[in-house]
Amino acid sequence: NAGVMQNPRHLVRRRGQEARLRCSPMKGHSHVYWYRQLPEEGLKFMVYLQKENIIDESGMPKERFSAEFPKEGPSILRIQQVVRGDSAAYFCASSPRTGGPTGNTIYFGEGSWLTVV
Amino acid sequence: EDQVTQSPEALRLQEGESSSLNCSYTVSGLRGLFWYRQDPGKGPEFLFTLYSAGEEKEKERLKATLTKKESFLHITAPKPEDSATYLCAVQVDTGSARQLTFGSGTQLTVLP
Numbered sequence: 001n002a003g004v005m006q007n008p009r010h011l012v013r014r015r016g017q018e019a020r021l022r023c024s025p026m027k028g029h030s031h032v033y034w035y036r037q038l039p040e041e042g043l044k045f046m047v048y049l050q051k052e053n054i055i056d057e058s059g060m061p062k063e064r065f066s067a068e069f070p071k072e073g074p075s076i077l078r079i080q081q082v083v084r085g086d087s088a089a090y091f092c093a094s095s096p097r098t099g100g101p102t103g104n105t106i107y108f109g110e111g112s113w114l115t116v117v
Numbered sequence: 118e119d120q121v122t123q124s125p126e127a128l129r130l131q132e133g134e135s136s137s138l139n140c141s142y143t144v145s146g147l148r149g150l151f152w153y154r155q156d157p158g159k160g161p162e163f164l165f166t167l168y169s170a171g172e173e174k175e176k177e178r179l180k181a182t183l184t185k186k187e188s189f190l191h192i193t194a195p196k197p198e199d200s201a202t203y204l205c206a207v208q209v210d211t212g213s214a215r216q217l218t219f220g221s222g223t224q225l226t227v228l229p
Contacts, residue, residue, distance in 0.1 A: 004160075031215065043161070043204070045216040056216060091160050095215070104149045104208060106217060108160040 004109035005074075006092050012115045019079040019086070021112045025094030032075045033093040033106065034067055043091065049075060082116045089113050119144045123205050123220035130227050133194045138223045140205030141187040148210040150188050151217060152181050155202045164190075164203075195227045 005024040013019050025032050034046040048056040049069040060067065064082075069075040079086055093108045120143045130136055142150065149168050153161035165174045167183040174181050178199065180191040190203055202224045206217040 006160075033216070035217075042221045043206075043217075043219040045218070048215055059216065104215070105163060105166055106151070106215075107163055108153070110160045111158075113158075 004092055004094050004107055006090075006109040006112050008112060009110065010113045010115070012117060013082050014117055015083055016081050019082050019114055021077040021079075021090050021092075021114070023075040023077070023092030023094075023109060025075070025092075026107055029094035029096050029107075031095045032069050033095075034075075034077050035091045035093065035108075037089040037091065037111075039088070046077075079114070082114070084116045087114055087116045119207060119209055119218045121205055121207055121218055121220035123203075123223050125223060126221070127224045128226070130192075130195055130225070132196055132227055132229050135191070135193045135195070137192070138190040138203055138205075138225070139187060140190070140220055142205075142207050143186075144207050144209050144218075146210035148208045150183055151206040151208065152188070152190055153204040153206065155204055155222070161204055192225070195225075197227045197229050200225055200227045 004026055007022050032049045035043045036046055037043050045059040047060050047067045051069055052071050064080045066078045089111045091108050091111045093106045095106045122141045124139045149166050151166050152164040154164055155161045165181040170183055170185045172183050178193050182189045202222040204219055204222045206219040208217050
């Protein structure tokens with residue numbers, strides 16, 4: 001499967017613990033995005049990364065949330081000291097380098113469902 | 118502020134009953150309009166990208182069209198397996214920004 005790979009698919013954390021969500025982009029894609037889907041709400045943009053660079057983090061909560069896309073390995077979305085309101089589906093997406101008619105196409109993974117108890 | 122509004126929120130069709138879903142948008146500088154399909158417990162599945170008014174794209178029973186203010190997703194002779202939530206999203210032309218702004222979706226149910 002050459003799609004966007006996310007793990008874990010389901011994660012349960014107690015309040016105050018840390019959650020780490022991983023994302024491997026599609027082969028050949030160098031742009032990674034994280035989106036959040038809260039219960040009964042639409043998909044909301046969180047952050048856009050390229051290798052070793054955060055390009056746009058305008059949708060990230062100011063505290064407890066961070067994201068990285070290292071030179072080697074998957075992109076990581078990290079949520080520290082989780083609270084019940086963090087319970088949501090977190091989707092990673094990727095796209096190829098800019099340019100050309102397909103450069104803007106953004107493909108999503110299957111998501112990671114975080115439940116905070 | 119960029120806004121995307123989808124209607125109706127929910128739509129129930131009989132198998133074979135064609136219809137259209139609407140996505141109206143207010144943005145400053147449209148780079149692209151995207152349609153996705155999302156099944157329960159799954160991620161959005163890419164369907165189409167439209168870039169300019171007048172553009173049309175087709176895939177099986179689906180056809181997407183774009184004007185300067187809205188997009189339509191036409192479903193011809195739908196089947197039960199077309200049941201899903203259909204999401205519309207816009208990407209605006211602001212330098213390096215590539216984020217998508219999503220509508221709230223239309224939940225389509227096709228009855229056999």
